Amino acid sequence: xxxxxxxxxxxxxxxxxxxxxxxxxxxxxxxxxxxxxxxxxxxxxxxxxxxxxxxxxxxxxxxxxxxxxxxxxxxxxxxxxxxxxxxxxxxxxxxxxxxxxxxxxxxxxxxxxxxxxxxxxxxxxxxxxxxxxxxxxxxxxxxxxxxxxxxxxxxxxxxxxxxxxxxxxxxxxxxxxxxxxxxxxxxxxxxxxxxxxxxxxxxxxxxxxxxxxxxxxxxxxxxxxxxxxxxxxxxxxxxxxxxxxxxxxxxxxxxxxxxxxxxxxxxxxxxxxxxxxxxxxxxxxxxxxxxxxxxxxxxxxxxxxxxxxxxxxxxxxxxxx
Numbered sequence: 535x536x537x538x539x540x541x542x543x544x545x546x547x548x549x550x551x552x553x554x555x556x557x558x559x560x561x562x563x564x565x566x567x568x569x570x571x572x573x574x575x576x577x578x579x580x581x582x583x584x585x586x587x588x589x590x591x592x593x594x595x596x597x598x599x600x601x602x603x604x605x606x607x608x609x610x611x612x613x614x615x616x617x618x619x620x621x622x623x624x625x626x627x628x629x630x631x632x633x634x635x636x637x638x639x640x641x642x643x644x645x646x647x648x649x650x651x652x653x654x655x656x657x658x659x660x661x662x663x664x665x666x667x668x669x670x671x672x673x674x675x676x677x678x679x680x681x682x683x684x685x686x687x688x689x690x691x692x693x694x695x696x697x698x699x700x701x702x703x704x705x706x707x708x709x710x711x712x713x714x715x716x717x718x719x720x721x722x723x724x725x726x727x728x729x730x731x732x733x734x735x736x737x738x739x740x741x742x743x744x745x746x747x748x749x750x751x752x753x754x755x756x757x758x759x760x761x762x763x764x765x766x767x768x769x770x771x772x773x774x775x776x777x778x779x780x781x782x783x784x785x786x787x788x789x790x791x792x793x794x795x796x797x798x799x800x801x802x803x804x805x806x807x808x809x810x811x812x813x814x815x816x817x818x819x820x821x822x823x824x825x826x827x828x829x830x831x832x833x834x835x836x837x838x839x840x841x842x843x844x845x846x847x848x849x850x851x852x853x854x855x
Contacts, residue, residue: 570645579636579655584849587662590633594661594711595672597626598746601716601739602675604723608736613727616735620724627720630713634659659714660747664852666762673709679743707754708855710747719745753796754855759789761851767815768844771837776823783816801854808847815840 582590604619634657643650665671719742726735763786770779787809794805818836825832 570643572641572643574642575640577638577640579638581853582635584845584852586633587849587852588664588667588845590630590661591664591667593626593630593633594663594713595665595668597623597630597711597713597716598663598672598676598743600626601720601742602672605675605736605739608727608732608739611732613730613732617724617727620720620727620739623720624717624724627713627717630661631657631659631717634661634713659712660710661713662852663709663711663746664761664765665709666765673746676743676746679740680746683740683744707751707758708747708749710749712745712747715745716742751855753793756789756793757851757854760786760793761848763789764844764848764851768841768848771819771840771844774833776819779819780816780823783812783819787812787816804850808850811843811847815843 600619600623604616604623607613607615607619636655636657638653639656640653641651663672665673719738723735723738723742726732726738763782767779767782767786770776770782790805790809790812794802797805815836818834818840822834822837
């Protein structure tokens with residue numbers, strides 16, 4: 535006797551609900567032969583503001599900087615200094631973990647009459663590093679560590695792991711630090727320093743540097759130029775260096791025009807709008823340069839709000855990568 539016929543008999547006898555019988559009958563029309571099924575849904579959480587994204591990037595950059603300082607201390611056999619630098623890096627890791635953006639992960643797994651459902655927030659510990667925010671690049675020791683590691687492994691310096699050459703890495707369009715992985719490496723280095731195992735500690739710190747994630751996209755190269763020059767223009771306007779700000783804005787607009795040549799048609803409208811806004815600001819900066827403003831109180835209101843606008847535009851471009 536099939537399951538449906540059996541439920542039909544029980545339903546007639548009043549031993550089970552007729553709704554249960556109807557549901558079983560409906561299910562029987564489309565029988566699933568799978569012994570197990572699973573689905574995972576992800577939903578991004580709130581987006582970071584431009585100030586939050588910049589602060590998080592600077593935090594990740596400081597982790598790399600403290601790592602490099604610790605390696606320098608180890609080379610000098612300065613264990614006290616190395617310990618202090620690692621402790622600072624671990625504090626920065628905690629800050630990054632707390633501020634990391636989150637996404638909602640929902641998992642459903644079903645097999646026979648057993649079901650599992652789980653819904654939780656998952657932090658994204660892969661933190662982008664925007665090197666244009668740094669007055670001194672944090673990536674130089676990373677390039678050096680990667681090159682030394684490749685030479686030890688017998689890999690040509692012209693072509694690194696995954697077929698990515700060092701020259702291309704230095705032209706990277708996206709750099710990220712896995713803070714979760716960095717935490718593990720820092721804790722191992724901390725333990726090694728406590729045990730006075732200098733080589734072991736240095737090896738773990740080198741791994742942190744070599745595990746910095748690089749990606750390269752020829753199409754995104756103009757966007758990197760746009761992003762860098764928007765930040766540069768902001769700094770120059772804040773310093774009342776209007777001629778330099780003009781040059782940065784011109785570079786940003788030229789790069790946007792270049793990016794538009796390969797951008798999707800759905801993005802062209804946003805690109806054109808941003809070009810127009812940069813052009814308007816460029817004109818205002820040019821006027822300010824011509825007036826030779828001597829006092830901060832004489833700065834036009836439009837230029838006082840320019841840094842805020844430039845941060846907003848930077849954040850928009852950041853989302854196009």
